[in-house]
Amino acid sequence: SNGLPxxxxxxxxxxxxxxxxxxxxxxxxxxxxRFGIALALREIEWASCDWYQVHGEMMPADWKxxxxxxDALLFGAVGWPxxxxxxxxxxxxxxxxxxEFDQYINLxxxxxxxxxxxxxxxxxxxxxxxxxxDMLIVRENTEGEYTNLGGVMFAGxxxxxxxxxxxxxxxxxxxxxxxxxxxxxxxxxRHLTVATKSNGIAISMPWWDALAAEVALxxxxxxxxxxxxxxxxxxxxxxxxxFDVVVATNxxxxxxxxxxxxxxxxxxxxxxxxxxxxxxxxxxxxxxxxSAPDIYGRNIANPIAMIWSAALLLDFLTRGEGAGRxxxxxxxxxxxxxxxxxxxxxxxxxxxxxTRIGQAIAERVVAGC
Ligand code: NAI
Ligand code: MG
Numbered sequence: 001s002n003g004l005p006x007x008x009x010x011x012x013x014x015x016x017x018x019x020x021x022x023x024x025x026x027x028x029x030x031x032x033x034r035f036g037i038a039l040a041l042r043e044i045e046w047a048s049c050d051w052y053q054v055h056g057e058m059m060p061a062d063w064k065x066x067x068x069x070x071d072a073l074l075f076g077a078v079g080w081p082x083x084x085x086x087x088x089x090x091x092x093x094x095x096x097x098x099x100e101f102d103q104y105i106n107l108x109x110x111x112x113x114x115x116x117x118x119x120x121x122x123x124x125x126x127x128x129x130x131x132x133x134d135m136l137i138v139r140e141n142t143e144g145e146y147t148n149l150g151g152v153m154f155a156g157x158x159x160x161x162x163x164x165x166x167x168x169x170x171x172x173x174x175x176x177x178x179x180x181x182x183x184x185x186x187x188x189x190r191h192l193t194v195a196t197k198s199n200g201i202a203i204s205m206p207w208w209d210a211l212a213a214e215v216a217l218x219x220x221x222x223x224x225x226x227x228x229x230x231x232x233x234x235x236x237x238x239x240x241x242x243f244d245v246v247v248a249t250n251x252x253x254x255x256x257x258x259x260x261x262x263x264x265x266x267x268x269x270x271x272x273x274x275x276x277x278x279x280x281x282x283x284x285x286x287x288x289x290x291s292a293p294d295i296y297g298r299n300i301a302n303p304i305a306m307i308w309s310a311a312l313l314l315d316f317l318t319r320g321e322g323a324g325r326x327x328x329x330x331x332x333x334x335x336x337x338x339x340x341x342x343x344x345x346x347x348x349x350x351x352x353x354x355t356r357i358g359q360a361i362a363e364r365v366v367a368g369c
Pocket of ligand 2: 254258
């Protein structure tokens with residue numbers, strides 16, 4: 001960043017987004033200070049249902065111009081269905097960021113931690129152990145099965161039919177495949193699973209498979225296997241230790257990226273990144289969970305998903321190396337220690353509040369243990 005501070009827009013949003021964000025920032029600031037990363041944080045109150053109540057829209061008309069200079073957005077959660085319908089709050093904010101900032105990679109790590117009960121067991125009926133689940137799901141985030149190309153004709157007649165097209169472009173597919181290979185190359189196991197369904201979807205999926213094979217030629221150090229999505233989902237549950245990096249088109253990736261974190265315990269831990277790796281636009285980092293109206297106001301939400309998302313942000317800022325990578329790793333070690341030794345929020349069986357967890361993680365980041 002040429003010595004200038006990285007520009008970060010901070011968007012707490014709604015509900016527990018407003019409770020976990022201060023802890024995300026606490027840890028972000030602690031890690032940035034320790035590793036000498038200069039950040040300029042700008043808190044934004046729009047992209048929230050509170051703002052909608054006053055202005056009748058989720059964001060100001062010039063939102064894109066206001067955010068354009070940012071390096072990244074740290075996002076809490078959006079949604080308050082009691083006052084604003086979910087399709088309005090989501091399409092009016094988060095989905096605009098993903099589309100208009102061309103955040104074509106959706107990244108979701110899923111790891112089983114020591115101290116977190118795992119819902120999965122192995123063949124002997126033994127609960128899965130830390131280390132047995134450690135995967136990174138890379139989802140295409142802009143095209144594929146999620147288009148608005150199509151329509152209904154002859155509605156209400158015998159001839160009624162509906163068409164919705166899937167679109168895979170060479171640019172769109174190649175860039176997500178390449179990104180996934182790059183990630184796999186940098187991990188210890190260097191393995192990539194390509195999700196497909198070329199036995200059933202007999203035009204586009206063989207094309208996707210062939211493109212994956214073509215890109216694989218540039219990554220001889222990465223081992224690759226191709227799995228049909230149906231057996232792949234079964235193996236997530238039965239043999240999660242098989243997976244390292246998994247790459248998938250939009251729909252398959254959507255499913256896998258909820259299933260993966262679900263296999264590792266609580267939703268309160270799962271982070272995500274919506275990336276524009278070209279860096280033409282800001283990328284967005286957010287917990288997987290929503291605004292949790294059922295627990296909002298008691299300060300009991302688990303802030304770890306938010307804190308881990310902030311770690312992904314730091315890693316992205318310095319391109320997975322240098323100070324940002326060190327800061328990311330320090331935050332992850334602090335999360336691991338707190339999950340192992342406590343304190344814990346109620347979703348993990350403890351009685352600590354949101355603030356206490358943020359403090360405990362920040363203290364460990366500062367102390368370096
Ligand atoms: P949710 O993720 O907000 O909550 C699901 C369940 O998990 C609730 O019982 C909640 O208490 C619990 N939970 C979630 N995060 C937690 C945490 N950090 N610690 C402890 N427990 C946690 O999903 P839900 O209830 O379907 O949606 C609520 C609102 O959030 C809706 O308006 C929805 O549209 C929105 N939403 C927004 C997302 C986003 O901003 N990316 C993602 C998912 C939902
Ligand atoms: Mg989903």
